[in-house]
Structure formats: C-alpha cells, structure tokens
Amino acid sequence: EGERRAPRANTVPPHMGHKKVLVTGGAGFVGSNVAEQLLARGDDVVIVDEMNDYYDVRIKENNLRRLREMYPEDKRLAIYRGDICDEDFMLQLFEKERPQWVCHMAARAGVRPSIQDPFVYIHSNIRGTTHLMELSHKFGVKNFVFASSSSVYGGSKSTFFSEDENVDNPVSPYAASKKACELLAYTYHHLYNLNVSGLRFFTVYGPRGRPDMAPFKFIDRVSRGLELQQFGDGSSSRDYTYIDDIVDGVLRAIDRPNKYEMFNLGKGSGTSLKEFLDIVQSHVGKKAIIKIMPDQPGDVPYTCADVSKAYDLLGYRATVPFSEGIRRTVDWYMNDYGKNSGSCIEPETQANGMGRA
Numbered sequence: 001e002g003e004r005r006a007p008r009a010n011t012v013p014p015h016m017g018h019k020k021v022l023v024t025g026g027a028g029f030v031g032s033n034v035a036e037q038l039l040a041r042g043d044d045v046v047i048v049d050e051m052n053d054y055y056d057v058r059i060k061e062n063n064l065r066r067l068r069e070m071y072p073e074d075k076r077l078a079i080y081r082g083d084i085c086d087e088d089f090m091l092q093l094f095e096k097e098r099p100q101w102v103c104h105m106a107a108r109a110g111v112r113p114s115i116q117d118p119f120v121y122i123h124s125n126i127r128g129t130t131h132l133m134e135l136s137h138k139f140g141v142k143n144f145v146f147a148s149s150s151s152v153y154g155g156s157k158s159t160f161f162s163e164d165e166n167v168d169n170p171v172s173p174y175a176a177s178k179k180a181c182e183l184l185a186y187t188y189h190h191l192y193n194l195n196v197s198g199l200r201f202f203t204v205y206g207p208r209g210r211p212d213m214a215p216f217k218f219i220d221r222v223s224r225g226l227e228l229q230q231f232g233d234g235s236s237s238r239d240y241t242y243i244d245d246i247v248d249g250v251l252r253a254i255d256r257p258n259k260y261e262m263f264n265l266g267k268g269s270g271t272s273l274k275e276f277l278d279i280v281q282s283h284v285g286k287k288a289i290i291k292i293m294p295d296q297p298g299d300v301p302y303t304c305a306d307v308s309k310a311y312d313l314l315g316y317r318a319t320v321p322f323s324e325g326i327r328r329t330v331d332w333y334m335n336d337y338g339k340n341s342g343s344c345i346e347p348e349t350q351a352n353g354m355g356r357a
C-alpha cells in the first residue's frame with residue numbers, strides 16, 4: 001500500500017471502555033444489528049425509532065422483539081418510540097438517559113422513493129440529524145457516528161470511490177440529504193468540537209435485510225418463482241457489503257473517535273448484476289424469471305468503495321465474500337424469514353411517551 005492521506009492526526013485516542021450508546025433507527029436493519037453487537041460486548045444501548053411504515057413495520061417490531069428476548073429484564077437495553085425531530089421528546093430522552101455516545105442510523109432510506117417525496121427525506125435526514133447534533137453538543141457527547149451513504153458519489157465520473165473525491169453532485173434527494181448531513185456535521189465539529197464520523201455505507205445486505213432492496217427482492221422472487229425486474233443490461237455493478245462487516249465498521253468508528261472524518265464502509269469490490277443473479281439462482285436452486293427494464297433515474301450504475309482510509313484509521317476490512325454472504329442470506333430467508341410476526345413494543349411505549357420497554 002502506498003502513502004495515504006494524512007488525517008491520522010485528526011484521530012482522537014481510542015476509547016474502548018464501557019459505553020452508553022444512543023442508537024437511532026435501532027429497530028431498522030443496520031441499527032438493530034449494531035444494537036445487538038453493542039449489547040453482546042457489554043455496552044448499554046438506548047434505542048429510539050419512530051417505527052415508520054416505509055417497509056413492513058412488523059420486520060422492525062421483530063428486530064426489537066429479538067433484542068428484548070435476548071436481554072429480558074436487562075436494564076442495559078432501553079427502547080423508545082418517537083421521532084428524532086420531536087424536540088420535547090428528544091430533549092427528555094437526553095435528560096433521562098444522558099448517552100455519551102451517539103450512533104445515528106435513523107433516516108428515510110431509499111433512492112427512488114426520495115424522488116417521489118423529497119420532503120420526508122429533508123425532515124428525517126437533514127432536520128433529524130441536525131437536531132441530534134445540537135443535543136449531542138449540548139449534552140457533551142464524546143463521539144457522534146452517523147450513517148451517510150455511497151449515494152453521495154452519485155454524479156462522480158470515477159467508479160472507484162475514495163473519500164477525497166468531490167461529492168458535490170448528488171443525483172437524488174436522498175443523496176443530497178446525506179451530503180447535507182455531512183456538511184452540517186462539519187459545522188458542528190467546527191463550532192463545538194463535536195467528534196464526528198460519517199460512514200458512507202455501500203449497499204448493505206444480509207439476514208433480516210430490508211425488503212425494499214435488491215438483494216432481498218431477488219432472493220424472494222427467485223424463491224417464489226416470480227418474475228423480477230432487472231434494470232439495465234446486467235453489466236451495472238455495485239459494491240455489496242455484508243451486514244456483519246458493516247456492523248464491525250460502525251463499532252470501530254464508535255470506539256475510535258475522530259474530530260471530523262468521512263469513511264467508506266464497503267466491501268471494496270463490485271459484483272455485476274448478472275453475476276449477482278447467477279449466485280442467487282445457484283444458492284436458491286431455482287432459475288430466475290427476468291424482465292429487463294430501462295435504467296432508472298437516480299440510480300448509480302457502478303459503485304465500488306476504496307476502503308483504504310477505513311482500514312488505515314479504523315482497522316476496518318470487509319471479510320465476508322459475496323457468495324458466502326448470499327448463502328447466509330438465502331439460508332435465513334428459507335428458515336427464519338416470516339416467522340414471529342406481531343407487535344413486540346410494550347404498550348406503554350407505543351405512545352410517544354418516555355416509558356422504557
């Protein structure tokens with residue numbers, strides 16, 4: 001590896017001790033997996049999630065139920081239902097819980113829906129993130145880690161994205177909202193010395209993955225013998241990152257505060273759509289019925305992460321090969337998906353109240 005950029009000096013010493021971490025979006029795909037690992041290693045976790053219906057809310061309820069069942073009666077896990085933009089609610093939450101670490105995973109995700117309804121994205125992503133940073137600086141949070149996205153590279157001409165790249169050309173309201181979070185994070189670092197790390201995730205997949213995303217949809221439709229839509233000729237390629245690798249990167253960013261840094265968290269290599277479908281078909285053991293559709297506006301045809309900065313500063317390296325990740329995801333889909341539906345949020349936390357579940 002050649003000489004890398006210099007931001008080592010921008011790194012605050014590692015902090016490995018016991019932590020109380022606020023995980024926003026903790027009922028979602030990435031957030032619930034991060035919460036699970038934090039609890040497993042002994043940290044305290046405060047989850048806040050509004051449980052919106054962007055996708056089937058029972059999936060989020062299941063994620064929470066699973067955590068609660070793993071840690072019944074455990075005071076180390078608190079679950080709140082509410083909107084991170086709700087000022088009174090969030091102020092009360094910070095006063096009561098006083099988290100010293102924030103892992104901000106809540107957001108309206110999804111590129112295409114953001115074109116239909118940009119204002120929801122402005123609300124949850126830009127307003128929500130600003131509000132959390134405001135509280136974080138007022139309450140002396142030691143490290144603010146948040147989810148950005150590879151979509152910020154949207155208009156970029158290159159296909160191998162490094163953090164040095166100009167990201168001034170977001171091609172969807174979702175991407176623009178994530179870029180806005182990165183800019184505001186700089187402002188909070190500059191004004192108040194808030195330690196911030198933004199993590200640009202590259203298409204995350206795995207067990208309990210989001211049903212609106214291609215990896216889930218492909219496995220689901222191939223398994224059920226249903227037609228699936230392939231956008232473009234199959235040559236487009238993405239960097240798909242297995243959930244365990246993403247969680248590892250998030251925990252590393254929590255433990256190693258930075259003054260202000262953006263990191264790519266990806267696998268570091270791309271998989272073409274055609275290759276992807278071949279792997280899914282071989283693990284599912286069925287042939288896909290494919291309908292070819294034109295490329296979609298807002299979609300980025302090639303994404304591949306340069307992950308050397310995350311390696312240099314965080315020691316991050318993705319370890320799960322794509323075919324193995326898909327095998328585990330298919331295994332989950334066949335054996336676990338769809339079991340245990342029904343609500344798990346305890347009645348007192350259903351309201352916007354402050355009850356701990």
Ligand code: NAD
Nearest residue numbers: 025028029030050051052083084106107147149201203204
């Ligand atoms: P997700 O939709 O499963 O989780 C997000 C959670 O945030 C949801 O449970 C939702 O109810 C909650 N939420 C949304 N707005 C909220 C609000 N205003 N107040 C409280 N809770 C709110 O999505 P995910 O895949 O787990 O993504 C986690 C983060 O990573 C998001 O910030 C997303 O933009 C980012 N990201 C994800 C991917 C991916 O491939 N999954 C890729 C790039 C970036």
